[in-house]
Amino acid sequence: MESLAFLMQGFGTALDPMNLAFAAIGVLLGTAVGVLPGIGPALTVALLLPITFKLDPGGSLIMFAGIYYGGMYGGSTTAILLNTPGESASVVTALEGNQMARRGRGGPALATAAIGSFVATLIATAGLAFFAPMLVKVAIQFGPWDYFGLMLIAFVTVSATFGSSPLRGLTSLGLGLWLGLVGIDQLTGQTRLAFGVPNLLDGIEVTTLAVGLFALGEALHVASRHLFSDEKPIAIKGSVWMSREDWKRSWKPWLRGTAIGFPIGALPAGGAEIPTFLSYTTERKLAAKPEEFGQGAIEGVAGPESANNASAAGTLVPLLTLGLPTSATAAVMLAGFQQYNLQPGPLLFVQHPDLVWGLVASLFIANVMLLILNLPLVGLWVRLLKIPLPWLYAGILVFACMGTIAANPSVVELMMLVAFGVLGFLMRRYDYPIAPVVVGLILGPMADSALRRSLQMSLGDPMILLQHPGSAIMIAIAAIALVAPFAFKGLARFRQDED
């Protein structure tokens, strides 16, 4: 129970007024970007990275986590009132939630989403605090071969297993790996693919790539489409409070959603979208009135909303304990750690326990703040949807470009940003997932050096990867996950999560 003691210390850190302020800014921003369609938490964290790198690491990371959690809460509001999910993890919520809103039950739909999110986040964050130290104990004994195996799993699951098309997902990953090659190799000093451009010697900045792909790519994509779509938000009618029957029908889906979301988020399978789909189908099967599904069944909002929040907490388990990002937001948050020269992984728990546990404790606090922000104050957020789109996107672009040139004042960097923006636009247009590119850029060089360090230790014998049971099992899992989508076409139903 030493983790409980650490957690108590963490609350000491988290209750520091500065850190409370960072958490509050984080959840406010997170809810705002969750509500606004087209901007996700990954993009927001990426935008803030260059601005925060002179601030205190603990506070900034608390803010990033608040954005992640807030994005998961806020997405449901847009999904329910606008039928346009604010972020991809809320796609399922839109199915039943928007039907409820159309039938004048928008209030209870928002309430069950907010309370379900609260319950799920509470349980899942407790799960994070409980399981992370256990995983750290295992992970501290990992050799480079084990990390290589883990990264293979992450590569395959993030890109191939759950994408709309494995070929497209793997192509995105390939692009990310290619970008990861650029620059001076850390082990030998060999320059790869820099073509004599000095800006490329240090490699591609993760933030430049993420901001380009997410912010500029999304803005270009929306610009190319907005003429052809027009949705108006539905006003909240009736009481925000849930009736006794609503509570009775909601509490089990909340718990089931959590039970589905947390483990899947924690697995390197990644993403919040798969658990929301699973939760939705589970609730439909178990519902007392399955005929209501498609007409506004409250279970169809309660379950998936809990699942997506639980998976956000779950994603933090591999991120903090192994340094393994399994969603785009986690990938950008990893870049956030790295800009302070902090490497998430088992050593982080040993070297910076105050920082890690302060972060975990502040997640509990952020969760309470979010419940308040999203239940009584939901009307305020709905007004955000009234910001005219032209100004919204113009502002996003100005801010995106500002962040990049502030961190790296050079025209070449800005040109790279624009090039990545065009890439992001084309990828959206032709339905290629974005997250694998970011994950490939971050994990590619790490996998490369893990493999090479393994081979140095075995004097060049590749069998070392199969002689250690841990890495052998993980490589086998990766191989199965690579082949599975081609063998079972049904899996392709689950689309890749971008946030």
Next chain:
Amino acid sequence: MSTPTAKGLHKPTLVIGIALFALAFITWRDASAMQIRATYGMGADAASYFVALFLAVMGAGHLVAAFRWQDDPGPTDWKAVGWVALGLASLIAALWFGAGFIAGSTLLFVFTARAFGRRAWLADLALGFVLSLGIFLLFNKLLTLSLPMGPLERLF
């Protein structure tokens, strides 16, 4: 997935496939020119060869898929994309010629707003200018980040 139809090739997929082959070729060339060798195990070139091979396999996959995929990206408002592109180009040009951050991002704001259908040029120009000025003052003065300076910025 339907069987190949008389419609034949899906052009975007074909182009992407060829681009992947080109990328693979460049990577291969780059790897074969590397001088530094590792004492044990893999050198820095091994990852490049692997990625080149991987991209080539993906390229081959696209060439096959070009005969099978039929999906159409849907209607596209190229004018709007052009306006955003013009905005980004103005920012790059503004920095290139030393006109500074505020001028560049004001233009970016105005052209992006135009892409999304606004035609109130003067109002947007004013709003973009105030926004850019605010960002410049906040970040240059308060957070001591160095945004590119132009004649306008030196006044502060």
